[in-house]
Amino acid sequence: MPTDLPAPIQEVVVADKAALDTLLQGAKEPFVVRGLVADWPLVVAGLSSGREARDYLLARQKDRPFTVSIGPSEARGRIFYDDNMAVNIRSGRTSLREIFGQIDASETHPAQPIVYCGSIDMHAYFEGLHEANHVALGDRNCIASIWMGTPSRIAAHNDFPDNLACVAVGRRRFTLFPPDQFRNLYLGPVDNTPAGRAISMVDFHQPDFEAYPRFRDALAKAQIAELAPGDAIFIPSMWWHHVEGLDPFNVLINYWWRETPRYLGQPQDALNHAMMAIRDLPEQEKHIWRDLFDHFVFANNADVTEHIPEAARGILGPMTVENATKIRSFLLKALNQ
Amino acid sequence: MSKHAILNSADHNRLRVRPERSAELGDAVMCCVTFPDEFRNVQNHYPILFQLSPDRDTFTALALFGFENGENLFLDAKGWNARYLPLAIDIQPFLIGLSADADGEKQVHIDMASQRVSHEDGVRLFDDAGQPSPYLEEISAKLGALDVGYQGAADFLSALRDYNLLEPFSLDIELADASKNRLVGFHIINEERLRALDASELGALHRAGHLFPIFMALASLSNLGAMAAQKNLRLNAD
Numbered sequence: 001m002p003t004d005l006p007a008p009i010q011e012v013v014v015a016d017k018a019a020l021d022t023l024l025q026g027a028k029e030p031f032v033v034r035g036l037v038a039d040w041p042l043v044v045a046g047l048s049s050g051r052e053a054r055d056y057l058l059a060r061q062k063d064r065p066f067t068v069s070i071g072p073s074e075a076r077g078r079i080f081y082d083d084n085m086a087v088n089i090r091s092g093r094t095s096l097r098e099i100f101g102q103i104d105a106s107e108t109h110p111a112q113p114i115v116y117c118g119s120i121d122m123h124a125y126f127e128g129l130h131e132a133n134h135v136a137l138g139d140r141n142c143i144a145s146i147w148m149g150t151p152s153r154i155a156a157h158n159d160f161p162d163n164l165a166c167v168a169v170g171r172r173r174f175t176l177f178p179p180d181q182f183r184n185l186y187l188g189p190v191d192n193t194p195a196g197r198a199i200s201m202v203d204f205h206q207p208d209f210e211a212y213p214r215f216r217d218a219l220a221k222a223q224i225a226e227l228a229p230g231d232a233i234f235i236p237s238m239w240w241h242h243v244e245g246l247d248p249f250n251v252l253i254n255y256w257w258r259e260t261p262r263y264l265g266q267p268q269d270a271l272n273h274a275m276m277a278i279r280d281l282p283e284q285e286k287h288i289w290r291d292l293f294d295h296f297v298f299a300n301n302a303d304v305t306e307h308i309p310e311a312a313r314g315i316l317g318p319m320t321v322e323n324a325t326k327i328r329s330f331l332l333k334a335l336n337q
Numbered sequence: 338m339s340k341h342a343i344l345n346s347a348d349h350n351r352l353r354v355r356p357e358r359s360a361e362l363g364d365a366v367m368c369c370v371t372f373p374d375e376f377r378n379v380q381n382h383y384p385i386l387f388q389l390s391p392d393r394d395t396f397t398a399l400a401l402f403g404f405e406n407g408e409n410l411f412l413d414a415k416g417w418n419a420r421y422l423p424l425a426i427d428i429q430p431f432l433i434g435l436s437a438d439a440d441g442e443k444q445v446h447i448d449m450a451s452q453r454v455s456h457e458d459g460v461r462l463f464d465d466a467g468q469p470s471p472y473l474e475e476i477s478a479k480l481g482a483l484d485v486g487y488q489g490a491a492d493f494l495s496a497l498r499d500y501n502l503l504e505p506f507s508l509d510i511e512l513a514d515a516s517k518n519r520l521v522g523f524h525i526i527n528e529e530r531l532r533a534l535d536a537s538e539l540g541a542l543h544r545a546g547h548l549f550p551i552f553m554a555l556a557s558l559s560n561l562g563a564m565a566a567q568k569n570l571r572l573n574a575d
Contacts, residue, residue, distance in 0.1 A: 063537045093535075124499035141394065262393045321391040325522075332521040336507055 006222035009176060009233065021138050024164070024234065026259075030176050030223060031234050037166045038230030040133040042251065046169030046229055050107060050249030053169045054100045057148070057251075060129045065093040069149075071114030077151040077245070078203070079114065079194050087194045089114060103150060107248045116149030118195060122253070133253065135166060135232070141262065142255040149250060155199035156185055156242040160267060161256035163235040167227040170250030174233055175204065176223045177240040184218035185240060186211075190272070204242050263324040340450040343434060346467035349447070353459035354430065356472070358417035362452045365409050369425040371400040372486035373493045373550035380557035382411070382419040384564070386523040387494075387503055387554075396494045396503065396524065398554070401564070404510060404520050410567040424483045430454055431476050433484050443484060445477055489546075496547045500538065502526050508561065513569045526555050 011032045014020045023031070037043060046053035071079060071089040082088045099115060106112045122130040122144040130144055143161075156177065165174075177185065185200040193199060202212045209216060226246075227233060235241050237258070245252075278289050296304060296316075305313050315323045342348070358364045368386075371379050376398075379385055383400040390397065400423045402409040411419050430451030434444040447454065460472045469477070497503050504527040508520040531551065534542070542548045 063541060065535055065537070095537075121499065263391050325391050329522050332505075332507060333519050336509075336519065336521070 006175065006219060006224040009174070009223045009225040011225075017136050017138075020135070024137070024162070027162075027234060028236055030236060030239060032225045032227065033232045033234075034228075035230045036232040037133070037135060037168070037253075040166075040168060040230070042129075042133045042168045042253075043230045046249075046251065050169065050247070051104065053249065053251060054103065057126070057129070058096060058100060060126045061096045062125055062127055063095075064125065066096050066099060066117050066120060066125060067091055067093055068099045069114065069116045069118065071116070073109075073111040073113045075114060076111070076153075077114060078153040078155075078205075079116070080153075080155055080199075080203075081188070085189075085192065087192070089116070089194065103249060106150065112150045112248065114150055114152060116147075116152055118147050118149070119145045120147070122146055133168065135164060135255065137164065137255055137257070140255075140257040142257045144253065144255055147250075147252040147254070149245065150248065152243075152245040152250065153205075154243045155194070156202070156204070156240045157193075157195075157197040157199045158182075158238050158240045159197060159235075159256065160237055161258045162237050163254055163256055164232060165235060165252055165254040166232040167229055168251040168253055169229055170245055170247030171226055171228055172250060172252060173226045173244040173246060174224065174235075175242040176235065177218055177221055179238040179240070181218045181221055181240055184214040184221075186215065200240070200242070261319075261321075261324075263321050264319060265324070265328070339448045341432060341434070341446045342449050344431070344445045344447045344462070344473075346463045346469075350463050350465075350467060351456060352447075352462050353455045353457070354447075354462060354472070355453045355455055355459035358412060358422075359414075360409075360412060363429070364412050364417065364426070365407050366426075367403040367406050367408055368399040368401045369423050370487075371398050371423050371425065372483075372490035373398070373547070373553075374482070374486040374489060375424055376550040376553035376557070378421040379423055380553045380560070382421060382560060383423070383557065384560045385554040385557040386506065386525060387497070388523055396497065398490060398494065399523070401561075404518055404564070404568065408568075410564050410571070424479055424486065428476060428479050428483060431480060433480050443480075445473075445480060492545065493547050493550060496542060496545060497526070497551075500530070500534065500542070502530055502551070504530075510565045510568070512565075513572055518568075525558060526551055528555065531555075 009030050009032050011034060012023060014023060014033055014036065020033070020036070042053060042056055045056040069079070069089040069091050075088050079089055080087075096117075099117060102113075102115050106115070122134075126146070129146070134144065156175070158179065186202055187198045188201045190198045202208070202215050207215050207219075225233060278286060281289070305316050308316065310317070315327055317323065355362060371383075371385060376385060379400045383402065386399050386401055387396045388399055389395075402411050404410075411417055430448040430453045432446040432448065434446035453459070461470050462473045463469060503524040506520075506523050506525040510518040510520070512518065539548065542551070
């Protein structure tokens, strides 16, 4: 076992909406706000019982099948790979009533199978749920999602958008690492993942330090917090997070947004493309491209454009909507060749 | 540049509008905005495609007339070859104007910079007594339909998103001269996902009035073939 426990995530008190807004602006470090959403009706229902929270949700669902992930009880909530590197959950589509019926039946068993609805759009699948249970985030253009299920352990992964995650039902433990810790987390495959993002191969409950020695270095940088219903956590863009739903029934509602314009491309797409186009080139050629990327993308100093008349800079100029649209259309055509 | 004015019989009594269709009057356009209420009529001639706004935020439904900017394969020297004109084209050079207070009645505006606006040729908007001409009455009704249609479109387009029914679309057209044209940047309805919807989802879409226009949009895609053939014909004629 590691001798030092990870540091606690910084906790802040926010007086009102404006204070939260100020805190979120340009926030680069994670923080926890205790009781931010303690007054949500869903939180209040969940404090009575899991079943009350489920009834509250059922009363507001739209009549359409939900995508649900089912996993074996032996996994003890850990959504991961099996011995053959196949993801250990399978997905189905059925009514929320059916899904919650399964949770009703297994809730009191010591070994619950995994029944998990992840990343469900609050507006597309519920009527009035968001209106009665949400955090006002100003003019940020957010994706609001709900995550519901039995005890779960989601391996450390990261997301590109900023993330405000609110624990509505059940306790949840978050273990966070700064973006640069990816080398020490031993990431798995990029194209075979439980939910679209590469995950750490390390079992945080029983770390195999022989197989993953650098995980000790990651732990030295880790921050941890256990959240109760009503608490919220801010996870900045690209921070790694390992998330455990600790109670027989857990619900999380989260908001994703990006601080940069939405017309910009997805950096992960650029990385994937670079793997295809550049990674397997001869060393010498790769070196040339590294140099070009440094010049045009990472440094992007004045010497890229100062010798070109401003009106003639095209996509080398500021990345406006027009320029982004031009590149998108160019790439679509080029990739289809 | 456009120059919008509130239409009124005092200022615009002698004004005429040229309703015929030609490239000179601004009809050489590749597409125009459309909306579910007119999909049945639109799909009879034109492909209906969807386009994400540049900020990747909202979708718009479009009726397609050509494969590149400035190309309208329905337009020739004699005019516009289709029995139905999408309303967004039909009402030009008129626009819907909001009155100063938000709840007030909407007004008919006219773009005075349009080539269609004339003092000699075309159809009069008002008679000598200042009464609206039958042409203007018709335009007012169309503007009303357009306004209602746009408002209904938002719901429809967000339902397509909620049910994840749109997919990116690209079309390769190889022409008679062996040149290759590629149409990119549009979305269409994903048939597979539509087929995978269950009875409750179809029921909800139907009750909201969205199912019918979904099928109209799908059916409209068969017009792409006719447009490619038209493009080939023009190529051979040149």
